[in-house]
Amino acid sequence: MxxxxxxxxxxxxxxxxxxxxxxxxxxxxxxxxxxxxxxxxxxxxxxxxxxxxxxxxxxxxxxxxxxxxxxxxxxxxxxxxxxxxxxxxxxxxxxxxxxxxxxxxxxxxxxxxxxxxxxxxxxxxxLHHPQHDVVRALLERGRLGRLRTFSSAFGVPPPKPGDIRYDPALGAGCLLDVGVYPIRAAQLMLGDGLTVAGATLRVDTETGVDMAGHALLVSENGVFADLEFGFQHSYRSRYALWGDAAHLSLERAFTPPAEHRPQLLLEEQDHREEFTLDGADQFRASLASFATAVRETRGAEEEREWLRSARETARLVEAVQQTAVRVRQRGAVPS
Known part of the structure; x- marks a missing residue:
């Protein structure tokens, strides 16, 4: 090479x-x-x-x-x-x-x-968009006080009939497609050690494909993570952190266009503040970061972190699948 x-x-x-x-x-x-x-x-x-x-x-x-x-x-x-x-x-x-x-x-x-x-x-x-670094910095500086709840939602309109995301043989369903984003965001903000306290999945009766879901996770220090996701929604991509001193929210959290300038909204009891951030091409940043890791050292601490996080995401997804109460819906998959 x-x-x-x-x-x-x-x-x-x-x-x-x-x-x-x-x-x-x-x-x-x-x-x-x-x-x-x-x-x-x-x-x-x-x-x-x-x-x-x-x-x-x-x-x-x-x-x-x-x-x-x-x-x-x-x-x-x-x-x-x-x-x-x-x-x-x-x-x-x-x-x-x-x-x-x-x-x-x-x-x-x-x-x-x-x-x-x-x-x-x-x-x-x-994960490569700098907007999340700003959120974590505000959290670490204590602007929210003691964090109590992390909430996140990622929903998209139904894919077209025949889309592979409806095919069970190909690993279909909204949990693996969009639900993994709120789960990974909860890991980013709350760290490891999350447990799944409960979950619900809405599934198509004919295919068994999950079309919408809701999961409640809990961190080791008692912070709740309230996560929603699905294929039966208008587009939404957001998360929020709610502490005992303030509430911070971010829209278009997962798939912002490169030219989009993110806006963070910080709300305290008697104060409201907006932060307008620079745009970024997060997809290019992800590939560039990977290429740098390939060119440089193998087995570095940063790579151990990526591997550990991947295992944690997979563990949480499986726990949601095993815990979920399934609500059956006839004709949920478009034909």
Whole structure:
């Protein structure tokens, strides 16, 4: 591997790969798309013609000696198998969320990456937006007093009929697609040691796919995390922190456009303050951070933190699935 260059393979020509990953990779110094793989040769060839690289099969991409890192955006149920193959082929892996569909699978990938000294990350791009650093700084400075509740919601309108997010065989459902964002945000703000106190999932009676959900988590020091998510909503992407001195809220928390200037609203009993922040391209920042980790040291403390967080997210998702009361709804999946 060239110490100044990261040669990428794009495994899966998904919508997010086309809209966000490939344009971002073109803007990152020292990154080059070498190979592109899709379910069909035609789609891979179209992506390669538009974005660079050579059209390959999945296995050809994993085996290619001139690829250092794999950006993986296949359907959820395929993440584990192809991430494992890539790691065994000594490729670093940036995997779209969720990393896998089970805690055991995530644990296995984390152990394999650690054993082989490879960078493995779950691509929660929102973690790279500086707006969350401002929120944490206000919290740590005591502006909210003692934190009592973290709440978060991520809901999107129903995907179109036939979307893979309705296919149980491909790891479908809103928990793995949008619910993981509030869960990961709760980890960011409240730390490890969260437990699931209760959960509800609204599921389609025919497919068993979860269409909406609500979970209550509790931190080790007693802070509640009230999380909502689903496919049956108008768009909403937010979180709020409520302490005994003030309430802080942030809209468009998870998928803000690069040009969006975030606004934090801080409300005290007799005072209201707004903070307008700079915009940021969080997807580009995520890929750039991963590329830097690949170029620099393997097994650094920062990477152990990423691996630990991925395992914690998978554990919490599984706990929500196991705890949830399921409310059945006929015809919840559009046809």
């Amino acid at each position: 060239d110490a100044l260059r990261v040669r990428w393979g794009v495994l899966g020509c998904s919508a997010i790969a086309e809209r966000r990953a490939l344009p971002a990779l073109r803007e990152i110094d020292g990154s080059e798309v070498v190979g592109v793989a899709s379910r069909t040769t035609e789609r891979a060839e179209r992506f390669a013609a538009e974005h660079g690289g050579t059209a390959l099969s999945y296995q050809e991409l994993v085996d290619a000696p001139d690829i250092d890192a794999v950006y993986l955006s296949l359907p959820n149920s395929l993440h584990f198998g192809w991430a494992e193959r890539a790691l065994r082929a000594s490729k670093h892996v940036l995997c779209e969320k969720p990393m896998t569909v089970s805690a055991d699978q995530t644990d296995a990938l984390v152990a394999l990456a650690a054993e082989r000294g490879l960078v493995l990350r779950e691509n929660f791009a929102f």
